[in-house]
Amino acid sequence: PLIPGHEVVGRIEAIAADVSGWSVGQRVGVGFLGGHCGRCEPCRRGDFVNCRDQPFTGMTRDGGYAEMMTARMTGLVAIPDGFDAIDAAPLLCAGITTFNALRRSQARAGELVAIHGIGGLGHLGVQYARRMGFRVAAISRGEDKRALATKLGAHHYIDSDRENAAAALQALGGAKAILATVSSPSAMSPLVDGLAPHGELLVAGAGQEPLSVSTLGLIFGERSVRGTMVGTSIETEDMLGFSLLQKISAMIETFPLEEGQRGFDRMMRNEARFRVVLTMD
Incomplete structure (x- = not known):
């Protein structure tokens, strides 16, 4: 079984010893693409979206319907100041x-x-x-x-x-x-x-x-x-910056994490208008 949820925003709790460029406490997001490997042929050609060894968040790797999750460094997206997590999260895929x-x-x-x-x-x-x-x-x-x-x-x-x-x-x-x-x-x-x-x-x-x-x-x-399929983490940062500048936002319905099943069911019945976001205190 896997934990679903492929548009996630939170703060870094801990980092591996070989990770650079990111810091504990920094606000970050993870989208559907969980981070490229940097080794396969598409990656070596700069085609990170089509990495052959890339986890799909919530599908091949545990996602964000949880209090904590792990992520590859290459899949992290910096969340701009002034962007509320509730508004940023549903943009990380759609x-x-x-x-x-x-x-x-x-x-x-x-x-x-x-x-x-x-x-x-x-x-x-x-x-x-x-x-x-x-x-x-x-x-x-x-x-x-x-x-x-x-x-x-x-x-x-x-x-x-x-x-x-x-x-x-x-x-x-x-x-x-x-x-x-x-x-x-x-x-x-x-x-x-x-x-x-x-x-x-x-x-x-x-x-x-x-x-x-x-x-x-x-x-x-x-x-x-x-x-056409999503984009790289840096392209996602471009999108967030543009969205903040142009005041673009998703229409959302929020549910507390403990009611995640209710929100998920509403989404699967195509009743949500238009994105379901799970929140934590």
Whole structure:
């Protein structure tokens, strides 16, 4: 059995003798990636995200649903002064995932970027996209998300239950990038037709079924589809600094640690709006 929890903030209680650059009492965080090894081929090439010997916090190594945990030095993230732990923690996976996807995209300020899904990832994606200077279209099912999407910063809202989302994006000029945060590949696939020439579908939502796209839609317009996954610890520090500067925050529900099971169950039932954070006195 493993302790879950992959977005963790606390203070260093003790450090190993060979650790440098960190100190006891320092506020730090750990995200989904538990720290690269520095020895494998991807690490030697500077590709730390794809380290072959990297623990996944809460999945292959005990996570943060506890009073204490251990972490690799290379997985530590310095938490800026002025950032409350409750606000910083839920950004250590969802925040860096959406921030890095947009920052690494081919889109430039002023161009149309679409965020597919207004949930745990998407509600942050809309905020980052707006603060980065993009023209933002939010795509979701139903009219009930329109007000929230607008409040978060979307310039346009597309209800995919009532209209063809790809056609709506083309009517806006075509999206330079679409960040897909939903867990349904079949819902992502048709959006390729909403991309501008050289546009990218950035897949951040994990689903079990295959992703199927029209090859013609990729060839004509030279569009592309690629996956995107979190970031390094220093990139996470970039994200936290940007979030603090731009006043970007996750919508959260808090539960005391002793009620962790209740919070976990609420999250797994997709009832939380949008991130569950466990707190300790």
